[in-house]
Amino acid sequence: MTSTTDQPQTEDVAEGRLPWFPLTLLAAIGFVLVAMETMPAGLLPVIADSMHTSEGTVGLFVSAYAIGTVIATVPAIALTRSLRRKPLIMTAIGVLLLANTVTAFSPDVAVSLIYRFIAGAMSGTIWGMFATYARRISPPRFAGVSLAIVSTGAPVGFALGTPLGSFLGHALTWRWSFGGLSIIGLIVLALIALFVPDAPGQTSAVKLSVAKVFRIRGIAIILAVIATWMLAHNTIYTYISPYLRATDTGISAGLMLLVYGIAAIAGVIITGALLDRHPRPLLHLSAGLFVITGVILLVAHTSTIAILVAAVLWGVSFGGASTQLQAALTTAGGENADVASAFLPVAFNIAIFAAGIFGAALLTAFDGLVLAVVMIVFGTIAVFLTMVGRRSAFPAKL
Structure with a gap:
């Protein structure tokens, strides 16, 4: 990953087109982030029973994720703002999915909380990139529309992701809910690698x-x-x-x-x-x-x-x-x-x-x-x- 002072000149930007599909893929990751953060709330009893702990302790799955986001987001973005956006977001998504997969298989609450914290830190880094990444790969006249498209993942995650995870967790096992989300995220990550254009980081002169x-x-x-x-x-x-x-x-x-x-x-x-x-x-x-x-x-x-x-x-x-x-x-x-x-x-x-x-x-x-x-x-x-x-x-x- 290298820094650059160049402005993005993707085909869509050059021709004034809105890059619908790349923006939709970023929105899909937003769906994964929201579902991943809130899913434990709908699975408290089954996770607690499976891990032989209390529902209050399992509730910390959400808190650990949120604390990771709060602590890591601003320092992570500040330290990586000169790096090109695509390699950075792909790395963050990869670590996020790894942490979520470990949580899906972990038999230990302490280990799960550590990896939920790591997932939250990566989630905050990804959220912190969304707005500027979307605007940099879109023509300036579509600034608001591009932000709106990448933002659709959050309400869809709240509306459908958490209930779906809860259904799978109760019908099969809660580990399937976490593992299934990792599989979805991996598919989206592969599509991002293929179809989402790169964008430059911030120039050192204006930091x-x-x-x-x-x-x-x-x-x-x-x-x-x-x-x-x-x-x-x-x-x-x-x-x-x-x-x-x-x-x-x-x-x-x-x-x-x-x-x-x-x-x-x-x-x-x-x-x-x-x-x-x-x-x-x-x-x-x-x-x-x-x-x-x-x-x-x-x-x-x-x-x-x-x-x-x-x-x-x-x-x-x-x-x-x-x-x-x-x-x-x-x-x-x-x-x-x-x-x-x-x-x-x-x-x-x-x-x-x-x-x-x-x-x-x-x-x-x-x-x-x-x-x-x-x-x-x-x-x-x-x-x-x-x-x-x-x-x-x-x-x-x-």
Whole structure:
């Protein structure tokens, strides 16, 4: 892997075409990453029984993955930003799949946790590369669309990957769920090797330290929006079952999350259609609709129809949030977009970790309806921050 100052000149870029298939392959890896991170949550009892441990200990499979992402992402991206993108992402995917395969065969919880941490570190590195890699292999006029395409893997992973892994784990064994995901990842890796073009790293002349990238105008407020909005989302997403029990509607968590996941894919599509031309109003509308969703979940919590409508609005409003905020980070980061975009998976996973603790604390004192209040309060703060950073962080055009 070598550094370069050349700009990518793939056939698609040169002829102004959008590289649909390469971007779709990157999205497929996004699906693998999300399914790999969240799959243990749907398999807690069977993994615990198989490894002769508690469900709480198995829950650390998710925590170890998230901590690996938080600790490793920014340093990894900062240290490798001069390297060419394709060899780097292929190496990270290879190590990720190796770690996941070891987890699938490991009889020891401690060994599994170590390799879950390694998988999380590789996942963060891959997520940190997605935005800039997608933009570098796409014509500039398709910047928003390219980000939207590679972002579809996450909602599809949430909607289908975790339930599918849970089904396989209960029907066969949880080790088949992990092993099957490694096989899918290996197939996608082979296709990336064949069809995804390379892209250059960052030139040494424009490198800034991580601290200086953080101080770039607009970066801090974008991260503040990410922190508040993600906390609002992840708190109720993580504890959707207690919320639904408090409604007495009989809606299952599986149905709620499936409706949300399908709607989130629609949210990504809408984002792809509008992001290049109207990024700022799209962000305001998405965050505002998210708050409205929280109001419906609180005020109309006894209505089955209202809750399912809210699930649709939730998915549509939040499905494109990652893409929109990633676009804002890469635009604000400019020549240092690699490091700037690496802040996003770190902020996401910190929010996931904090939401678990925050939600658990709230549910010891209140019933599940308090989670809708969290959604409203922190969602409103996020809307306010998007208004405060209207000119400094969220451009009218990408």
